[in-house]
Amino acid sequence: MSAVTRRLGDAPRADTLDAAERMSVDELRALQLRRLQWTLRRAYDCVPHYRAAFDAAGVRPDDCRELADIAKYPMTTKADLRDNYPYGMFAVPRADVRRIHASSGTTGRPTVVGYTARDIENWADLVARSLRAAGGRPGHRVHNAYGYGLFTGGLGAHYGIERLGATAVPVSGGMTPRQVQLIMDFSPDVIMVTPSYLLTIIDEFERQGIDPRSSSLKVGVFGAEPWTEQMRCEIEERMDIHAVDIYGLSEVMGPGVSQECVETKDGLHIWEDHFLPEVVDPLDGSVLPDGEEGELLFTALTKEALPIIRYRTRDLTRLLPGTARPGMRRMERITGRSDDMIILRGVNLFPTQVEEIVLQTAGLAPHFQLVLTTEGRMDALGVRVEARHDTPSDRREAASREVVAAVKDRVGVSVTCEVVDPDTLERSVGKLQRLVDRRAAG
Numbered sequence: 001m002s003a004v005t006r007r008l009g010d011a012p013r014a015d016t017l018d019a020a021e022r023m024s025v026d027e028l029r030a031l032q033l034r035r036l037q038w039t040l041r042r043a044y045d046c047v048p049h050y051r052a053a054f055d056a057a058g059v060r061p062d063d064c065r066e067l068a069d070i071a072k073y074p075m076t077t078k079a080d081l082r083d084n085y086p087y088g089m090f091a092v093p094r095a096d097v098r099r100i101h102a103s104s105g106t107t108g109r110p111t112v113v114g115y116t117a118r119d120i121e122n123w124a125d126l127v128a129r130s131l132r133a134a135g136g137r138p139g140h141r142v143h144n145a146y147g148y149g150l151f152t153g154g155l156g157a158h159y160g161i162e163r164l165g166a167t168a169v170p171v172s173g174g175m176t177p178r179q180v181q182l183i184m185d186f187s188p189d190v191i192m193v194t195p196s197y198l199l200t201i202i203d204e205f206e207r208q209g210i211d212p213r214s215s216s217l218k219v220g221v222f223g224a225e226p227w228t229e230q231m232r233c234e235i236e237e238r239m240d241i242h243a244v245d246i247y248g249l250s251e252v253m254g255p256g257v258s259q260e261c262v263e264t265k266d267g268l269h270i271w272e273d274h275f276l277p278e279v280v281d282p283l284d285g286s287v288l289p290d291g292e293e294g295e296l297l298f299t300a301l302t303k304e305a306l307p308i309i310r311y312r313t314r315d316l317t318r319l320l321p322g323t324a325r326p327g328m329r330r331m332e333r334i335t336g337r338s339d340d341m342i343i344l345r346g347v348n349l350f351p352t353q354v355e356e357i358v359l360q361t362a363g364l365a366p367h368f369q370l371v372l373t374t375e376g377r378m379d380a381l382g383v384r385v386e387a388r389h390d391t392p393s394d395r396r397e398a399a400s401r402e403v404v405a406a407v408k409d410r411v412g413v414s415v416t417c418e419v420v421d422p423d424t425l426e427r428s429v430g431k432l433q434r435l436v437d438r439r440a441a442g
C-alpha cells in the first residue's frame with residue numbers, strides 16, 4: 001500500500017493524451033511496421049555499417065514484410081558505435097545534426113549520439129508524455145536535478161518539461177544544500193532525479209532540520225539507474241511523494257523511452273509508436289515470447305540522425321501487456337544490467353537484490369556498497385551498509401547477521417556484511433556505482 005498522502009489530480013483525461021496513447025494494439029502494430037520499413041531502408045541506404053551488416057547477414061530492407069521479420073536483422077551493440085566513433089553511425093549530413101550527446105566513456109571511447117531538429121521535437125514530445133503519465137501537468141514547476149551536459153538526462157528532461165507546458169527549474173546535479181534550498185524556496189510540484197541522488201537530498205533535508213515530508217513536491221520521476229520496489233516505499237514514506245520510474249538510454253534516445261503511470265505504478269509503458277522492443281536470450285540472442293525475462297533490445301522507429309536497429313541494451317526485464325495505456329506493452333522495472341551482474345562462485349547476484357534485503361532490514365539505511373575482493377583463489381563479496389542514525393549497536397550486529405542470512409537464503413551465496421556509521425559511504429550526485437572491485441588482477 002502506498003504511504004503517500006499527497007493527492008494528485010485524476011488520471012489524465014483521454015482528450016489530453018497523444019493519439020498514439022489511445023491506439024489499439026492493431027493500430028499500433030500497423031504504424032510500427034510502416035515506420036520499421038522506413039527505418040530499415042534509411043539505415044541501409046545511409047549508414048555504411050548497416051549496409052555491411054545487412055549484407056553479411058543476407059538481408060535487405062525489403063525482406064521486412066511483418067513485424068516478426070525484425071528477427072532476421074543483425075543486432076547492434078555499443079561496440080558498433082565505438083568502432084564508428086564519432087560520427088560513422090549518423091544517417092544525415094553533419095550540418096543537419098542539431099545536437100550531440102555522449103556517454104561518459106569512463107572505459108574507452110565515449111559513445112556519441114546525434115539528433116536532428118525533428119529528433120529533438122520527438123524527444124521533447126515523449127518526455128512531455130512521460131511526465132504527464134507520471135502526474136505532471138501544464139503549469140507545474142519541475143525541479144530537474146538530472147545532470148546537464150553530454151549526459152542525456154538533464155537536457156532531455158528539460159525540453160520535455162517545457163513541451164508539457166510546465167516550468168523547468170534547471171538545477172542539474174550537485175551542490176546538495178542548494179538543492180534543498182531551491183526546493184523549499186521555489187515550491188516545485190515534481191522532481192526529476194536519480195533515485196540514489198534523491199536519497200542524498202532527503203538526508204540533506206534532515207541534516208538541515210527540515211522535514212522532507214513538508215516540501216511542496218508531489219511526484220518524483222526517477223531513472224537512469226536500477227532501483228527497487230523497496231526503494232519506492234522508502235522514498236514515498238520519507239518524502240511523502242509518489243515515486244515513479246522513467247527509463248531510457250542515449251543510444252535509443254535518452255530519458256522517455258518508457259514511463260510508469262502514476263495511477264497504476266506497475267512497470268513502464270514503452271512508447272511503442274517510436275520504439276519497437278524485443279526481449280532476447282542474452283546468451284544465444286533468440287527472441288523470447290512476451291512475459292519471459294531476458295535482455296531488452298530496441299529498434300528506434302522514427303530517428304533520423306542515428307537510426308538504431310535491434311540495439312542490445314544489456315538491461316534485463318520482461319515485456320508485459322499494457323494496462324493504463326492498453327495498446328502499449330509495459331516492461332517490468334529493470335532488475336539489473338548484465339554488465340552489473342556479479343558472478344560469485346558460480347551464482348549470479350545483482351546489486352538490486354542486495355538493495356531489497358538492506359531496505360527490509362530494520363536499522364539499516366539505504367546506503368550500501370558492494371566490495372569484491374580475492375580470498376585465496378576465490379572471489380569474496382562484502383556488503384558495507386550504513387546504520388540509520390538512531391540504530392543502537394546491538395541492532396547493528398543483528399542487522400549484519402540478518403543481511404548475511406537473507407543473501408544466503410534468497411540468492412544462494414555467502415557474503416560478509418559490515419554495518420558502518422551513518423554518513424560514511426560515498427554519496428551519489430547522479431548515477432550511483434555500487435560495486436567496488438578490489439580483486440587482484442590476473
Ligand code: DLL
Pocket residue numbers: 103146151152153222223224225226227245246247248249250251254255256313315333334337
Ligand atoms: O540514463 C537516460 C536517462 C536519464 C534515463 C534520466 C532516465 C532518466 P544512459 O546514460 O545512456 O542514459 O544510460 C542508460 O541506464 O541502459 C540502463 O542500464 C540504465 N537506466 C536508465 N533508466 C533506468 C531505469 C540514461 N529507470 C542505462 N531503471 C540503461 C534501471 C535504468 N536502469
